[in-house]
Amino acid sequence: MNVAVVTVGDELLAGRTANTNATWLCERLAERGVSVERVTTLPDRIGDIARVVNEYRAEYDAVVVTGGLGPTHDDLTMEGVAAALGRDLEEHEGALAWLAEDGYSRADLTGGTADLPAGARALHNEEGVAPGAALEGVYVLPGVPREMKAMFESIESEFSGTPTYREEVVADEPESALLDRIAAVRDRFDVSVGSYPGNSVRISLESTDETTVAEAAAWLRERVDGPE
Template identity: 40%
Template sequence: MARAFIISVGDELLSGRTTDTNATWLSNELRVVGFPVVGRETVGDDREAVAQALRRGAEAADVVIVSGGLGPTADDLTRHGLAEALGVRCERHEGAVAQIRAMFERAGRELTPANLEQANLPAGSTPLHNEWGSAPGIRAELAGALLLALPGVPRELKKMTAARVLPLLAEHPARGESPARRSVTVVGMPESEAGSLLEDLMERGRDPSVGSYPGVAQLVLVIEGSDAAAVSRDLEAIKARLGDAVVGEGDCSLQAVVTELLIATGTTIAVAESLTGGRIADLLVSVPGASSVFKAGFVAYANEMKADVLGVRSETLDAHGAVSEPCAREMAEGARRVAGADVALATTGIAGPTGAVSGKLVGTVFIALASADGTDVRRFRLVGDRMQIRERAAAAALDLLRKRLSRTGSEAG
């Protein structure tokens, strides 16, 4: 069976100043293409530490991928650690020099001697062209293992993995069979509830396996197995059991699904946000094509803005407060009216950690959806810290709209 090993380089990773998202992402990508990761190691910006980690990785795996430490500064020592592990010196690689010069010319930037240090590669190694940054990757071999060094900048690492690493792995003689894999995204259902409904499918040791990966506001279920037909059967069973909590299949997002539904139904939208502070608008406009349906967003945090901009009545605020069903209702209706949109969402609530009042604890959230058919207001009790409550409220609002649009589309069909 093919095996992979990941080495992450950087003092900032060891100190906790930076979270190592690269290793997590790489582990998933490598597993999918038939190179399950058998080990991960994090080392600081130290030449000897990098060299030792490379030797351990080469003993344990067929492919070793290193991220980080290829930059132009004095503490970027991955090149030198790789050279030490290989028992060679670094030397100027003219092909790498040409790549770096071309990148700086395209960017209209001045090339410095420090940047040319990135062209000093271990003797006998090969540069991996990086058209997204200044640091070339490096390809070499150690004790029969393929060594691939990549920049630590996440965007560059992901681009280079797709363009440079995966094609090499596709031709690797040790490559194993890629498992059949399907996934679904679930919103509005706790992991515990989904697990209860899928208990028989999630038994340990079962083929296919069903893995559960919770995020702040959504849950991803991944089905993997040796038989594609069995994986597909499990996928359909999951969709049937979880019902409309399933947002979509594959690499989908709630905001993308909602935007696609808005476009498909020809529905325009406005949002009025207090608690979520513009997060719903941010999610929607992150999707290409949103400009055809997104009319306006109002962040009305202060009560006077709710009244002056959205038309929330002072009597409503005096009698019920900003965190209330009537206020959410009038915010949504006001946003729809002012923007001239087909539908409008509104959020108001208590994100914490302070602000709780009698009968309204931290996490109390009201979400309103206004349309020509009337206004629907829901009360939620969300848990988590301030960021989590706001993120979950934004997701709950979009999910409320998703379900409404899905029903509308079904009725129209």
């Protein structure tokens, strides 16, 4: 299964808010064996949201969108997703019923709180008010991290793939000096390899076979200078 993650918010693009939602979602999806192939951040603009969601839903098995839910003037994500799917926004009776169970009457709610794309499945917000939505492989989640996490956990069984196993080897050598051994471990074992320089070089080994990645990591550790 391959997925695109779309985060929405002017504050993300301005650097006022760290995009922790994208990192968390990528980690959780990877744990489930899902390949995240795009992470895109968009402004609070209906046209941009509609264009990107429409493009990505044609390319990937699912699109996960976070941020911009609610009834305020800059909460435009549902409208953008509805436009991408060619749907109208409609008040969702199921979402209203959930909110009523949580103690919110219609009179309490700002207009538009429970408006979702026509035909969407409402996703209950256990940690907040604004509901999410799922339709045609597009999942719309809140931007508030605790709300997003709780909502994703309610649907995560819908995301699956082949688990990937990962081990890391730390080398206290320049990255350029390691190129021959990186090439050798790639040739010798069926693993993907990434190297990430810093104070030391972290060499990441990944495979869908747990034994293979363990053997590759052991082989490489014997051939690099590790930190003392």
